[in-house]
Amino acid sequence: MTALSLAFTKDLFASVMLTGIYSLLSAGFFVLMDAVDVAFTEAAVGAGISTILMLTTLTMTGRFENRKLHHPKIALSVVIVTGIMLVMGTVDMPAFGSPSAPAQTHVAPYYIQQSAQDIDIPNIVTSVLASYRGFDTFGEVVVVFTAVIGVLALLEFARVERADSEKPVPMLQHKILRIVSKILIPPIMLFALYVQFHGEYSPGGGFQAGVIFASSIILYAMLFGIEQTRKAVSVPVVKVLSALGVLIYGSVGIASMLNGGTYLNYSVLAENDVTGQHIGIIVIELGVGITVATAMILIFLTFARRIGKTEEETA
Amino acid sequence: MNFLEQYNYWIVILLMMSGFYIVIAHGNLVKKLMGLTIFQTSVFILYISISKVIGGTAPILDDQYEVYTNPLPHVLILTAIVVGVATTALGLALAVRIKEAYGTVEEDVIQEKDLQQEGSTE
Amino acid sequence: MIQHLPILQVIIPLLAAPICFILREAKLVRWFVLLANIMAFVVSIMLLQQVNVHGTLVYTLGGWEAPIGIEYRIDELNAYLLILVTSISTVTLMAAGSSLNKEMKESKQTYFYIAYMLCLTGLLGILATGDAFNVFVFLEISSLASYTMIAMGNDRRSLWASYQYLIMGTIGATFILIGIGLMYMMTGTLNMHDLAERLVEVEQTKTVFTAFAFFLVGVCLKLALFPLHLWLPNAYAYAPSIATVFLAATATKVAIYILLRFIFSVYGFEFSFSHLPLTEILVSLGLVGIIAASIVAIYQTNVKRLFAYSSVSQIGYMILGLGIGNKTGLTATLLHLFNHALMKSAIFLALAGVVYRIGNVNIKNFAGLGRQMPWTMAAIVIGGLSLIGVPLTVGFVSKWYLVLALLENGWWPIAVLVLVGSLLAIAYIWRIVEVAYFKAPLQNNQSHKEAPPAILIPAWIFVIANFYFGIDTSFTAGLSERTAELLFGVVK
Incomplete structure (x- = not known):
């Protein structure tokens, strides 16, 4: 997706745009996930303010980056190890969207039921x-x-x-x-x-x-x-x-x-x-x-x- | 079955790791910050995924709906987004100053210059 | 007001920061900040008294009972650390005026003081809170403030150091965020006390294991455990002197607190030490850290950087004590938290005095300083002796406990290695002593005067504390032992 192509672009201007698009896409995802407030903020902050700031910085620091990567192999292996750790962690996770997951049953119901009264x-x-x-x-x-x-x-x-x-x-x-x-x-x-x-x-x-x-x-x-x-x-x-x-x-x-x-x-x-x-x-x-x-x-x-x-x- | 239920998280992990990779492997300071943004945004997606209840609706009370999505992770992520942008702003400010002081925003060039400086003060 | 003490501890410095921004005048701000610090210090002492009388204090923010709302939970462990942080920050601030006048323009000083206050707020907030996500928020406050402080150094390398710290620190914070998210996913709560109860049910799951691993790695990045320490030496070496004193003495200590809190109070000793090879990991990383960082320290020419590497190795001692996994080891860690803060504050403050007079801390400029600045150099040497662990200093007390803890488990080879670490410390301290006392001053360095009393007096307060707590250990050792018992008590 956007994130992946970002890893390969050398043109920083394009990268900023991709970062912005990434933010916007995740905002879209947040809407799908019913997190409208978060989507609103992400769109305004991630796609708006950050992008503007990054562009402003680029005008000062130059548009193109050096091609050289730092120890790409080491970096890749660190990343892969971390990724595998996380994937391992998903094995015992409650199913996505399940209403009986612990996150939905402990504190959250209180907010949903009581906030009208409180x-x-x-x-x-x-x-x-x-x-x-x-x-x-x-x-x-x-x-x-x-x-x-x-x-x-x-x-x-x-x-x-x-x-x-x-x-x-x-x-x-x-x-x-x-x-x-x-x-x-x-x-x-x-x-x-x-x-x-x-x-x-x-x-x-x-x-x-x-x-x-x-x-x-x-x-x-x-x-x-x-x-x-x-x-x-x-x-x-x-x-x-x-x-x-x-x-x-x-x-x-x-x-x-x-x-x-x-x-x-x-x-x-x-x-x-x-x-x-x-x-x-x-x-x-x-x-x-x-x-x-x-x-x-x-x-x-x-x-x-x-x-x-x-x-x-x-x- | 369990396998399919987790696919959403796996995509998130893939995104996270691509952001993380950019941070570690790239030498350009601005690019690193972008990687950081991607990394953080992906973590936000993870949190929001936790909150989703299938069949639920946005957590704004209304008589029509019974099932709501969990509002707590939303709140946490609102906080985290703002923290993230604050960090980015500070990081960019540093990048600007580094550019002014070193004339570059490439990690290896800066390190070289530092070594030279240390050599000359000996 | 007594019942509001836990929140006042954090709110006083927090609100002081924006007020400073409105006051603007650096001179005014300086006194105001000092006042707020003294108030915070008084509050922390009162808190410890309260904890001694009433046991754990719980303060619900917003009037919502945890886990619905956020609570502050003060027990002996954080009361102890709150005193440590506020006292050190207060004494350090006394020296800040003259040191900063020398190192940065007056117009910039206001920002420095505000950042200092915000950093203090962040640290105190982490210590006081009983909510996992609140830890993340205050961690970021203290981190952003410390990046700012570090970047305000005079050398351009301070910018680069700060940037590196920002990247590493943010990765650490994001890892912590992932950890907290996974914990929430499995338990549905963010309150630490509640987490502890609910984690028991799911402790066999891989997700909880992953959460723990990510949290640990994140915190270890923050506390600069070897080999994740890369950001620390430069950050300490090029930051303004006062920032170095403050950060070296407090920031890593607070990170260790987070580690202790989650290992013992949240996950529990059982989980941490029997499901995971935590002992092996922590002991080996601690040991490698002690030895490797000490060796690197010997070869440094920048004295601040030398002591920064020494900090990395001292963090190794603390982690080692924690990794041993018995009560004496934990006591050693807690003692060393306090003691190391005293040593490093004395040393770095004295170095601030050197910077004040000479302008840098390159070791060749130390030639002859033993005679020109006797009190300043004496402070450095005594701090150094304490680092080595010479009897009558605080360093001896904590090493003593550490070796006892190792022998309790019958691990004498490791005890020997700890002593080797001390020998290496002798080596790097000796380099400074040799240059300062036995070399003739350089041609252009003939007439250096003693550091100004405004820096010297606070430095000597720490030096005297080094002796006082080295001889009379009843306060620190007693408190550490009780806290260690408490932490182990939570488990059962």
């Missing part, structure tokens, strides 16, 4: 994500925040100060594109907001909304140039927001502690347990959305700004 939100994935396993999600937001810190620490500081002469922006001349996208960007943002606040009923939530919102900014940046975007979106504000998202999430936890519950116990936030859960979930999803959106924007802008510099120096 939390009263149709989308069980959101309930589990935001409440039952809310702390994992908090951890995940922190991971995103860590990545931002990492990327900024690595790429924000230029070796040479930026020259004033603006590089020609690739797509500035396409008038139609600009107009179309000007029309498109607000709806994308609106859609992001819809996904943000409608996550309880349909697939979606903070992450997906964050990614979509970020992609609208990225689209803007691609069409109107990085510097223009940096003027439109104040970077220091974005930075503060990315930290604020984490803090919002964290302070919901503190609030529930102060109200006498354990950390991230939303039930204590209101008189009624279910209302408390709703408040908690909406607020933390907001925190997630803010951090993810700002994180993606920051990462992209930092990468894209670096291109200009590298090109100037190599030229």
